Amino acid sequence: MSEITQEKLDQIKTYINRIKQQPYPGSYLIAVLHRVQGMFGYVPREIMDVVAEEMNIPTAHIWGVATFYHYFNLKPIGKHVVSVCMGTACYVKGADDVLQALKRELGVKVGQTTEDRLFTLQEARCLGACGIAPVIMIDDKIYGELTAKSVVELIHRYRKAAGEKTA
Amino acid sequence: MRAKSILTLCDGPTCIHKNSRVIREALEAEICKHGLSEEVGIHLSGCLGMCSKGPILIINPGYTIYGGITVEDIPEIVQEHLVHRQPVARLVVQEDHLYNRFFRIFGDVDFFGRQMRIALRNCGIIDPESIDDYLSVRGYEALAKVLTGMSPREVIAEVKKAGLRGRGGAGFPTGLKWDITARETSDEKYVICNADEGDPGAFMDRSAIEGDPHTVLEGITIGGYAIGAVKGIVYIRAEYPLAIKRLEKAIAAARENGLLGNNILGSNFSFDIEIRLGAGAFVCGEETALIHSIEGRRGMPTPRPPYPSVKGLFGKPTLINNVETWANIPVIILDGGEWFSTVGTETSKGTKVFALAGKVHNTGLIEVPMGTTLREIIYDIGGGIPDGKKFKAVQTGGPSGGCLPEDYLDTQIDYESLAAAGSIMGSGGMIVIDEDSCMVNLAKFFLEFTQDESCGKCTPCRGGTKRMLEILTRITEGNGKEGDIEKLERLGNMIRKASLCGLGQSAPNPVLSTLKNFRHEYEEHIYQKKCRAGICSNLVTYEITEKCIGCGACRRVCPVNAIAGKRQEQHVINQETCIKCGQCFTTCKFDAIVKA
Ligand SMILES: Cc1cc2nc3c(=O)[nH]c(=O)nc-3n(C[C@H](O)[C@H](O)[C@H](O)COP(=O)(O)O)c2cc1C
Ligand code: FES
Numbered sequence: 001m002s003e004i005t006q007e008k009l010d011q012i013k014t015y016i017n018r019i020k021q022q023p024y025p026g027s028y029l030i031a032v033l034h035r036v037q038g039m040f041g042y043v044p045r046e047i048m049d050v051v052a053e054e055m056n057i058p059t060a061h062i063w064g065v066a067t068f069y070h071y072f073n074l075k076p077i078g079k080h081v082v083s084v085c086m087g088t089a090c091y092v093k094g095a096d097d098v099l100q101a102l103k104r105e106l107g108v109k110v111g112q113t114t115e116d117r118l119f120t121l122q123e124a125r126c127l128g129a130c131g132i133a134p135v136i137m138i139d140d141k142i143y144g145e146l147t148a149k150s151v152v153e154l155i156h157r158y159r160k161a162a163g164e165k166t167a
Numbered sequence: 168m169r170a171k172s173i174l175t176l177c178d179g180p181t182c183i184h185k186n187s188r189v190i191r192e193a194l195e196a197e198i199c200k201h202g203l204s205e206e207v208g209i210h211l212s213g214c215l216g217m218c219s220k221g222p223i224l225i226i227n228p229g230y231t232i233y234g235g236i237t238v239e240d241i242p243e244i245v246q247e248h249l250v251h252r253q254p255v256a257r258l259v260v261q262e263d264h265l266y267n268r269f270f271r272i273f274g275d276v277d278f279f280g281r282q283m284r285i286a287l288r289n290c291g292i293i294d295p296e297s298i299d300d301y302l303s304v305r306g307y308e309a310l311a312k313v314l315t316g317m318s319p320r321e322v323i324a325e326v327k328k329a330g331l332r333g334r335g336g337a338g339f340p341t342g343l344k345w346d347i348t349a350r351e352t353s354d355e356k357y358v359i360c361n362a363d364e365g366d367p368g369a370f371m372d373r374s375a376i377e378g379d380p381h382t383v384l385e386g387i388t389i390g391g392y393a394i395g396a397v398k399g400i401v402y403i404r405a406e407y408p409l410a411i412k413r414l415e416k417a418i419a420a421a422r423e424n425g426l427l428g429n430n431i432l433g434s435n436f437s438f439d440i441e442i443r444l445g446a447g448a449f450v451c452g453e454e455t456a457l458i459h460s461i462e463g464r465r466g467m468p469t470p471r472p473p474y475p476s477v478k479g480l481f482g483k484p485t486l487i488n489n490v491e492t493w494a495n496i497p498v499i500i501l502d503g504g505e506w507f508s509t510v511g512t513e514t515s516k517g518t519k520v521f522a523l524a525g526k527v528h529n530t531g532l533i534e535v536p537m538g539t540t541l542r543e544i545i546y547d548i549g550g551g552i553p554d555g556k557k558f559k560a561v562q563t564g565g566p567s568g569g570c571l572p573e574d575y576l577d578t579q580i581d582y583e584s585l586a587a588a589g590s591i592m593g594s595g596g597m598i599v600i601d602e603d604s605c606m607v608n609l610a611k612f613f614l615e616f617t618q619d620e621s622c623g624k625c626t627p628c629r630g631g632t633k634r635m636l637e638i639l640t641r642i643t644e645g646n647g648k649e650g651d652i653e654k655l656e657r658l659g660n661m662i663r664k665a666s667l668c669g670l671g672q673s674a675p676n677p678v679l680s681t682l683k684n685f686r687h688e689y690e691e692h693i694y695q696k697k698c699r700a701g702i703c704s705n706l707v708t709y710e711i712t713e714k715c716i717g718c719g720a721c722r723r724v725c726p727v728n729a730i731a732g733k734r735q736e737q738h739v740i741n742q743e744t745c746i747k748c749g750q751c752f753t754t755c756k757f758d759a760i761v762k763a
Contacts, residue, residue: 023737024481029463034444044465068465068622069446071405088368088598089524091612100499124406125449125616128370130524131531140408148753 008039009050016054026057042073075107078113078120080158082106082139087126090134094147098134099123101148105155116160119155171206172249172295173303177223179209183539184237187222193238194224197245207249208299220260227303228383234260281548283510284534285518286334286494290378295413298420298565301381305428309500310385313392314434317500322393323349328504329514335361335452335489336567336594337513337669338582348476349394351484356396359480359487360387361457362410365449366565367616369596371520372490374532376403376410379494380417384440386493387429391438391499394486399440402457405447414442436517443463448568449620453668454487454627456622467622468668477714489594491520495711508559513536515592516583525562525598545599560684564593566613566620567673569680570606589680591673605702606685611639613677617670628671635678645705647693654681701762704747711738714759721751721760 052059132144220234293300327342451466460466479485515537528550560570569590618632659675698706715736733736
């Protein structure tokens, strides 16, 4: 998903052209970055230059905005994004144990991607599932009432599924 | 167009037992006979909790509740109620409903009985993706009332009369804010709905939008009319994909039905609503930062004044309110500000939605009248603390709020009482904490959050929170020193006074409130090197008791080989080598390892 193709570039340009018809077009910069991340999984540096050119905004400004917001990834991410909820409810119910277990199991720190590009570990703030805390989200799926042990089993299941597909 | 009638038939076990399924067939046949199939929708619901009066049938619009009906009553109900729109009085359930027309259908189950749903009145009751459903529960009636018979000034007067205050945290009087913005003269004004919901541990706004997006849109549109704006913007967290999807769908449906766009409902008022996504920055919940974010910039706050009501989005007068604030507006217009102001306390009117979580039995979203006590929420609605544990504290207001101990459980929910007790109302996060949590560690958790989210613009917040965090970290690691408590207090008060925006001004609150109410825990950490909850790992020692059967699981899992022992004999931990990782504790299946 992360390669840059002419088709994707054209899509971005079309979108920006549409925005230019609106009042205050510059205000859509964050919306454009959301689009870009939706296409590539992250916001590639090269694309920032394209956006800068098309929107007539200095790349430095775009860089400033993209780095300010936690939501934007500046590096490619793994196949699965594992977000550990570190909201208050999850924290009170032992999210930290879950996070430590994941760090150990995946061998990465928060914000990093495993070497096999399978998992990116992230922290999230309240996934809105406090009733089943502690909670993690893998891609779009919520898993609740986890323990240090069950979360490791969960990762094993994902690894196994990925192994079966490539094999 | 005649609004569709929605029939809700209770499909709970008691009602089924009392023949509700046969009644359903009879209803369908009768509706068909009158050619009303297009105009009437039948829903089944789970147990409505009024089992003694079953079978229960509710007809909307109007919330008419029929009870004890038989197949013989069906023709009369269809003829009178659905055709002539006259409820059949003799079959209507007569009961002293708790309050007005809200939440009566949920009977007297404690979880619901103490609640009163105004902002969430339709959540879980209507299909949020259907504008027809919303119309059937008097949806957009408030907007129609405003556009056909009220001047903007009258709308503002009604909101003032209601005494509604902002639900985003600060509690500023909503009517006054509208008034100030309406008085500004400008050819361009904006209305914003703040759905950024940054408090980690709260999901009120998300649920309100997911459960009933049209209410929020209707509220915003009324606000736009009142202040003379042409455009509304919902600023919502990108982390809420379902809420975003439902909002988009609702906006499209409203446009199609002439409820947004040019000349709404044939009036000369034109207004449209657009969605803008946040991108994961807590500070963007702050209104000036939020406005900068909509403008496509870094979300950094600016000093007020000028307030957004004077100089807001694109430099134009802007009215900004929280999701829940907006959701109250249609009710205030329909039922009147006077009625609204009868709910609640002297200074805080209406209800408040809370996301109840942490160590309580019933976690979830609740809406209670202002003036309800913390005890009622935690014990009656929440069902108390699970696993026989002892209550320690309740945290409200998230990273800007405080922790209240048992002595404060009879505090009433209102802006002033919570502030006087040393916490804040906040946007609605409410986390119950039991004896298993360490208050110093909890304070550190919140400070880590605010420190991480500090935008870095002003020094007290950027540097000050960092220093505080260093001290807290030191204390939790067992290196606390004499004078640390005083230093925390001094720093906290300084940051509170000197920071640029609400983030910094409130960042020390969790620390200051735990210092006030749980000072002994700080002292234990510093002087006795003890963490009573066993959370701060450096201050914990693990010991193996005689329950040990010598299975060796802990010995194998220990990463530093600190555990020794023969098979089937009690093992021991070498405290010198132990790094207190706790793995043995989680591994032991026999509860033989204890924290001390
Ligand atoms: C750091 C910070 C975060 C905030 N986060 C939110 C938020 O997530 N949602 C919200 O409605 N208001 C939030 N506010 C309050 C807003 O600045 C503003 O007061 C509010 O949106 C006004 O609406 P109301 O009067 O209806 O409450 C926050 C304030 C600060 C200082
Ligand atoms: S705190 Fe984790 S889901 Fe709410």
